[in-house]
Amino acid sequence: MLVPAPLIDGLPWTGWAVVVVVALVVGFSKTALGGLGMIAAALMALVVPAKDSTGAVLLLLLTGDLVAIRAYRRHADFRAIGRLLAPVLCGVALGALFLTFVSDDVMRRTVGAILLALLVLNLWRDHLRTDTRLATLGYGGLAGFTTMVANAGGPPMSLYLLASRYEKWRFLGTTAWFFFTVNVIKLPVAVGVGIVGLDTVGLWAVLAPLVLVGAWVGRRVVGHVDQQLFERLVTVMVALAALDLLLL
Numbered sequence: 001m002l003v004p005a006p007l008i009d010g011l012p013w014t015g016w017a018v019v020v021v022v023a024l025v026v027g028f029s030k031t032a033l034g035g036l037g038m039i040a041a042a043l044m045a046l047v048v049p050a051k052d053s054t055g056a057v058l059l060l061l062l063t064g065d066l067v068a069i070r071a072y073r074r075h076a077d078f079r080a081i082g083r084l085l086a087p088v089l090c091g092v093a094l095g096a097l098f099l100t101f102v103s104d105d106v107m108r109r110t111v112g113a114i115l116l117a118l119l120v121l122n123l124w125r126d127h128l129r130t131d132t133r134l135a136t137l138g139y140g141g142l143a144g145f146t147t148m149v150a151n152a153g154g155p156p157m158s159l160y161l162l163a164s165r166y167e168k169w170r171f172l173g174t175t176a177w178f179f180f181t182v183n184v185i186k187l188p189v190a191v192g193v194g195i196v197g198l199d200t201v202g203l204w205a206v207l208a209p210l211v212l213v214g215a216w217v218g219r220r221v222v223g224h225v226d227q228q229l230f231e232r233l234v235t236v237m238v239a240l241a242a243l244d245l246l247l248l
Helices: 013-031 036-047 050-075 078-099 104-122 133-150 154-163 168-192 198-222 227-247
Strands: none
Touching: 013 036, 013 050, 013 198, 036 050, 036 154, 036 227, 050 168, 050 198, 078 104, 078 133, 078 168, 104 133, 104 154, 104 227, 133 154, 133 168, 154 168, 154 227, 168 227
C-alpha cells in the first residue's frame, strides 16, 4: 500500500481515508488520551513510506501540541517538566546510539518489552515513590529513549504521571507542555536528516484542520470522563502500544 512521492498526488482514496483518520486521532489524543498517538503513527505507516510517515506525524503532533497547551496551559506542572528534560535528552542520545546497532525488529520489541515492564511496575504504584531523583531519571530516560527509537515516549511519561497521582487536568496540562517541548527539539533534527520535507509539509497543510477537529472532540469527551475511568483508559492505551510494538 505504500505510495510514491509526491504524497498528495500519489495517495489513493483508501490512503486518504486512513490519513484522515490519523489526523483526527492525533488531535483527539492530544486533548484526551495520549496513548492513541502511537496507533495513529502505526496507521500512517501503512499508507505512507516510513520516512515521510515519521515526518508527517511529527508535524501533526506539533499541531495537536499547540492546541493542547492552549487548552490546558493553566494545569501544567512546569517543575516536573524541568526535572524530566535532562534525563529525556540523555535518553534521546542513548536511543540514537541504540539505533545504529540494532535492527528495526529488535528496536520495536525492546521498546515493547520496556513498556510492558513499566505496566507491571505500575500495578504497585501505591508503593512507588516517584518524587525521588532515581525515579525521575528512570522514567525521563525511558521516555527519551523510546521517543527516539519508536516515537513511543508517551507511555513512559503517562505511567510516571499516573504513579505520581496526577489528577486528570494536571496530567493533561503537563503532558501537553512536555511533548510540545520534546517535539520542538526533534523538529530541526527531522528537517536536517530529511524526514520533514516539502511533501510532508504539503500533507500536513491538508490534514492540520482535521487535527483541530479531533482536538475539539477530545476536549469535550474528556470532560465527561471521571478520574478513575481516565486512569484505566490511559493504562489500556499503554498496553495496546506495547503489544503493537511486540507483535508488529
